[in-house]
Amino acid sequence: MIWSILIFFLVLSILVIVHEFGHYIVAKKNGILVEEFGFGLPPRIFGKKIGETLWSINLLPFGGFVKLHGELTDPPEADKSLNKRAFLYKSKKIKIAVIVAGVVMNIILAIVAFAIVYSHYGIPKEQGFVEVVGVLPDSPASISKIVVGERIYAINGKEVSKKAEVTDISSKGGKHILLVGTKDSDSKDLRKVTINTEFSEEDKRWYMGFLLSSESVYFPPVWQRPFYGVYYGVKNSFLITKGIVTSLAGIFVKETRTELVQGTTGPVGLLALVDNIRKQGIYPLIDFMGLISINLAVINILPFPALDGGRLLFVLIEKVIGKKVIPKVEAAIHSVGMIILLGLILAITIKDIRGLISAGSISGFLENMMK
Numbered sequence: 001m002i003w004s005i006l007i008f009f010l011v012l013s014i015l016v017i018v019h020e021f022g023h024y025i026v027a028k029k030n031g032i033l034v035e036e037f038g039f040g041l042p043p044r045i046f047g048k049k050i051g052e053t054l055w056s057i058n059l060l061p062f063g064g065f066v067k068l069h070g071e072l073t074d075p076p077e078a079d080k081s082l083n084k085r086a087f088l089y090k091s092k093k094i095k096i097a098v099i100v101a102g103v104v105m106n107i108i109l110a111i112v113a114f115a116i117v118y119s120h121y122g123i124p125k126e127q128g129f130v131e132v133v134g135v136l137p138d139s140p141a142s143i144s145k146i147v148v149g150e151r152i153y154a155i156n157g158k159e160v161s162k163k164a165e166v167t168d169i170s171s172k173g174g175k176h177i178l179l180v181g182t183k184d185s186d187s188k189d190l191r192k193v194t195i196n197t198e199f200s201e202e203d204k205r206w207y208m209g210f211l212l213s214s215e216s217v218y219f220p221p222v223w224q225r226p227f228y229g230v231y232y233g234v235k236n237s238f239l240i241t242k243g244i245v246t247s248l249a250g251i252f253v254k255e256t257r258t259e260l261v262q263g264t265t266g267p268v269g270l271l272a273l274v275d276n277i278r279k280q281g282i283y284p285l286i287d288f289m290g291l292i293s294i295n296l297a298v299i300n301i302l303p304f305p306a307l308d309g310g311r312l313l314f315v316l317i318e319k320v321i322g323k324k325v326i327p328k329v330e331a332a333i334h335s336v337g338m339i340i341l342l343g344l345i346l347a348i349t350i351k352d353i354r355g356l357i358s359a360g361s362i363s364g365f366l367e368n369m370m371k
Contacts, residue, residue: 139209
């Protein structure tokens with residue numbers, strides 16, 4: 001378990017450093033004084049000043065921060081000479097660039113992570129046919145004598161060549177007629193199979209009971225793999241981001257605050273996931289880091305006080321109303337937002353600890369998480 005804890009903090013440190021470095025480097029490039037670069041959240045355990053920036057390690061290991069001069073309040077009287085280097089007095093364009101830089105860096109990290117994984121495992125490529133790679137016992141597919149290795153050429157008279165085409169039709173329920181055969185079958189050898197879909201109360205969906213694949217793994221020349229990897233990394237990042245945004249929208253529309261906590265995992269849950277994933281090797285761990293990086297990017301850009309999206313919202317409000325929001329008011333709102341976020345993290349952590357104790361093991365805890 002000690003290795004899992006160390007790897008967990010290594011992954012968390014990489015994510016935080018990359019995110020905060022985005023804020024740091026863009027602020028420095030635009031002449032803003034960076035007073036502190038913090039790992040974790042206060043209270044401070046240790047700090048060392050290098051140049052004009054204090055680099056600190058803090059007690060709460062749930063993130064990090066970059067403290068900019070004049071970020072939310074007017075600089076002290078003694079520092080009026082540094083007004084030109086205060087975030088508060090920079091243009092809205094520079095403020096926006098500094099705020100979104102962390103999110104952009106998280107997305108770049110995810111793209112790099114996915115590119116590494118794709119370069120190692122190969123590039124997915126549509127093979128032009130849908131193959132049955134698994135059949136669930138006592139399922140409609142099993143009852144209809146569908147076997148592993150067969151190919152599905154058509155469903156309800158419509159030719160299919162992609163897995164999604166079959167699953168889209170089967171998800172609607174009802175009775176379907178499939179045209180199946182082997183890879184060596186000609187048109188005379190194909191057989192028609194009638195399948196009555198069943199509804200799964202657990203998954204809340206219709207299913208036929210087979211596992212399908214329409215992709216093969218392609219290994220391009222070594223020098224081309226990084227380029228393919230980046231392409232599919234960008235594509236994967238976009239799809240994951242879209243999925244996360246859709247899920248969050250569903251949560252805020254349909255669920256209460258209690259259900260939001262119940263459906264979320266925190267540091268303990270992530271530690272349990274890391275403990276499981278690290279046993280699978282370095283590439284699954286890199287893939288997991290890319291996924292978490294995308295999650296952080298999406299969450300950070302939400303228009304909630306104390307998050308990057310909350311700070312961005314105030315800049316946009318100033319642009320719309322044509323005057324500055326009172327700095328002390330904005331600072332107070334972000335402070336309240338931070339308290340709420342820390343309270344949410346605490347509630348989720350307590351929930352995860354109770355779940356871990358109740359499950360009696362990490363594997364049992366993970367099984368309950370996935371339900």
